[in-house]
Amino acid sequence: MSAGHLYLFTRASLFKSLILMRRYLFNTVAQIVSMYMLFAVMFFGGQQVAGAAITESIDGIIVGYFLWMLIMSAYSSIAGNITNEAQWGTLEQLYMSPLGFDRVVGVKTVVNVAVSLLVSTTLLVLMLATMEVVSGGVALSLDPLTVVPIVVLTLAPAVGLGYIFGGLALLYKRVESAFQLMQFAFVGLVAAPVEQFPLFKFAPFSLGSYLLREAMGQQKSLLELPAADLGLLVAVGVVYLGIGYGAFRFVQRTARERGVLGEY
Structure with a gap:
């Protein structure tokens, strides 16, 4: 396998995701609207309960919500991809790919996170526009040289947890209910x-x-x-x-020994 093959597969996966978003535009728009509505409920509902306190902390809420959406995407993409491949009966074919199963999963995860970053950025713009209309705006720094490295390092543990549940999906096939419970723990973290x-x-x-709130x-x-703190962030992510x-890798080997890779 050459770097050229890896590049072609990455590009093809990215184009496929973007084409699907355009092909199913209604679903894409509905996804963004539903996430925006959840933010609106939190903000306007919080104003009724907490009054000015919610407005004073709105920058932290926006940053936290933006990061939480990215974490959920990075975390759920691996298990979701494996579950879908098992449903379609194509999971074993990935092991015969010249790229190797691990690289295929890794590339798909990176592509999913990149697409999610596009969607989340769109939602971030909508949230900032809402604050501009409602409360005169929120001063958030969007410097990509600062925001992108912090986001990438913060998402590394989410990918690690996604690998764990992806391995469980190889063994048990349906783990959606289990990993959806984790989203509440992520809010607290x-x-x-x-x-x-x-x-x-x-x-x-x-x-x-914390660092993203400080930066933005x-x-x-x-x-x-x-x-x-930056050094510790790198260490925690790694x-x-x-x-x-x-x-x-351990659970993958166990699934092979049990002969359950092709089962669903």
Whole structure:
């Protein structure tokens, strides 16, 4: 397998995802609208309950919601892809690919996250436009040189957890109900107060969420963020991703030994 083959497969997967979004435009728009409606319910409902307090913390809510959507996409894409391939009866064919099953899964995950970033950015623009109309705007920095590295490192643990549930999908085929429960835990981790409880920095997503709020909400560049926190963010991302991938390889080998790869 050459780098050229990997590039062609990545490009084809990206084009396929974009074509499907355009082909099923109604579903794409409905997805964005439903996510926007959830934000609207949180904001306007929160205003009725908490009054000015919700407006004062709206920048953190927007950043947290934006990050949570990306985390859910990165986390669920691996198990979702494996479940779909098993349903279609094409899972075993992926193992015969010259790229190898692991690379196919990895490329599809990267493509899904990239497409999700496009959708989430669209929603972010809608949320900022809403705040501009309702409360005079929210000052958020959108510097890609700062935001993109933090987002990528924060999503690494989500991919690691996705690998774990992807491995479980190889064994048990249907794991949607189990991994959907995790989305509530993700909300807590994204909103965790790492300033008051520093141990949360070692949990997935918490430190990344804090740094992203600092970068976007406080208009800080990547170089203005604490170097120790950035180093820890890299370490946390690598560790959780490595653990998840290792667990995926172990469960994958177990599924082969049991002969259940082609079953559904």
